[in-house]
Amino acid sequence: MLLEPGTERSGGITDDRAVLQAMLDVETAWVRVQHRLGLVDDRVVTAVTTAAEADRHDLAQIARAAEDGGNSVIPMLASLREILHEQHTADPSDAVHSVGQGAAVDLDGAVHRGLTSQDVIDTALMCIGARALDALGASLASGADALARLAHEHRRTVRVARTLGQPALPTTFGLTAADWLTALDDVRDELADTRGSLPVQCGGAAGTLAAIEALAPGRSLEAADLLAEELGLASHGRPWHTDRAPVTRLGDVLVRTADAMGRIAADIVLSARLEIGELRERPAEGRGGSSTLPQKQNPVLSVLVRSAAIEAPHLGAVLHSAAGLAVDERPDGSWHAEWGPLLRLVRRVVVAAAQLDEVLSGLVVDVDAMRRHVDEVGPALVSERVLTTVAALPNGAAAVAALRPVLRGRARARHLTPLLRAYLPEAVLSDADIEDLLDPLQYLGATEPLIDRALARHDARPDARPDARPDAPEHPDSSQGET
Incomplete structure (x- = not known):
């Protein structure tokens, strides 16, 4: 967090505790699937659910032990089974058993049976991705609403359109805001499509579902579908251990979002230069200062959004490199190479969206500077x-x-x-x-129809709030000062 300012805005969505909890959630959901298949009773579900709380596990110990098996699922399972054993020892009258294949199976034996480590980690990462896209969508929706208000209010606030860094034609800040709005609404649509397609991973040791089929003959594909249903994910219809399209698709939409946000932030940073002075971030106590120069008022949030946009494509590129090197039925290293870049990409983009939302919601527009x-x-x-x-x-x-x-x-x-x-x-x-x-x-061309088209599209969204926009000034181009 020291070298990644604003990380707290992510709500811990990708920290170690969140990853552990996501893996435990997969194991709990899988036990619920077994219950729906008639393989375990209610008491197994209750016991595993109680034990599968991240705060009950020694996170540091699981992390240290992860190296021995190449991933954290093995020590996580050891910790989960130890807690289940302690629960049973504390209350031995609670004889919790499962009933697979007509024979009693110890409680901890019901955990994870039929799955493999990659099933758990891939599915956990998809769960984290789903939560991240939900948070991202909320920030972008708020930022888009702010842009809709700006586009409406400044539809005739004239400013210089610049091409290749030089004055070109007159335009309006309303059209600039509408252009930004359209870009955010575009990525919001892409986020929704991706969110609905994030799949569960359920294939067993080699993607054949052999152990699952042995547990529930003729119902292994149904079991995978049930796991998706339990976790609110999509069913891919097959295991995807070496087909990494779900990971690259998630990465790609995050990079696209970073691109759209970075472009807006870059415009704001440029416009905030003293010699231009058309836009500024809303002042906040203690924000934007310099360690040595008292006169500085830096557009720090926009700068941080830009930094995320610069880094995001490279993180996405690692995911594609790994996808192209996945081999056999389970990858030997390329799968492992995905984890860090994907989690960092998720975190960086979620944080940047929250930062951009704050910038847009309080953007200071100097109409006098634009006219000057x-x-x-x-x-x-x-x-x-x-x-x-x-x-x-x-x-x-x-x-x-x-x-x-x-x-x-x-x-x-x-x-x-x-x-x-x-x-x-x-x-x-x-x-x-x-x-x-x-x-x-x-000589403003079709600026107003273009603004109207962007606003109409935005207002047609199910979550739109056009009633929150104030009436535009009758002649905003002649307004004085800042808004």
């Missing part, structure tokens, strides 16, 4: 319109030839008007026509 930059660029910002319009007029070709070098110099309107008049008499182009021609608000 429009005025600084001058008529050059509408040069496309000026040249196109003038070229179609009588004597327009000569006027265009004279205008081009002046516009390259970002001429002021007061310089451009006499030049236009020198080539085009008032009968051809009146003073009112010139004023309209040079007005950036008259």
Whole structure:
């Protein structure tokens, strides 16, 4: 956490305790499946559920012992069985047994039977992924709502559109916010699709379900489906021990989300520079300062979101490298290589989404600075319109030839008007026509329909809250100060 600021925002979703609990949840769900198949009684389910609480286990000891078997399932099972034994010793009258194959089986023998370590870890990681996507979706929904409000409020707040770092045309901050909104709504759709497809892993030692079939003849595939149902995951229809598409699919949607968030954060960081000053993060006590420079007010949350976006593709690349090296019926190292990058990717993106939500919910928009930059660029910002319009007029070709070098110099309107008049008499182009021609608000293209389209799509979502948006100012382009 010291070198990953904001980790606490993840709610511990990927920490060691969460991973242990997810594995224990898989074992408990598998016992419930056995109960539904008639292989164990109620008391087995109750005993395992009680013992499968992460806080009852020595996490550090399980972690130390994981090296001996190459994964943490083996020591986790030893700990679980030890706790079950202690429970039974404390109450020997509670003769909890299972009834597999017509013979009594000790309670701890019912735990994990038919599964393999990869079944437990893969399924636990899918459970963690599902919880992460739920948290991620909530943060993005809140951030998207904030963007919808900004798009609505600033639909005619004019600003400079920049291409290749240079002023290009007039646009509005409302369209910028709508563009960001569309990107977040896109990834929210992808997150929902991925969330619904995260599968359970249930194949036994070599993906044949042999031990499960022996426990419940003719019902092994049903058992796998029941496990998915118990855990709220999808049923893949088959084991996927060496088909790592579920892992890479989860990784890919996380990277896509990081991309969308990173682009927004990058725009905010750039716009927060003093010489631009169009956007700022909402001030918070103790945030954004420097260890040596008292005047600094850094956009730290946006910076942290950018850092996650920079790292995420490389973590996703490890998952794809591992997927391409999975061999035989169970991978020999490539599977193990997934765990760290996947958990880090989940954590980084979940934290970044929470940070971005806070940024967008309190974003300070300086409409004066936006208008000032429009005025600084001058008529050059509408040069496309000026040249196109003038070229179609009588004597327009000569006027265009004279205008081009002046516009390259970002001429002021007061310089451009006499030049236009020198080539085009008032009968051809009146003073009112010139004023309209040079007005950036008259060359905003389809900005408002594009904003409306983004808002309509957002408002059509089941969780939309359009009623939470205030009415837009009648003329927000003339507003003073910040919002």
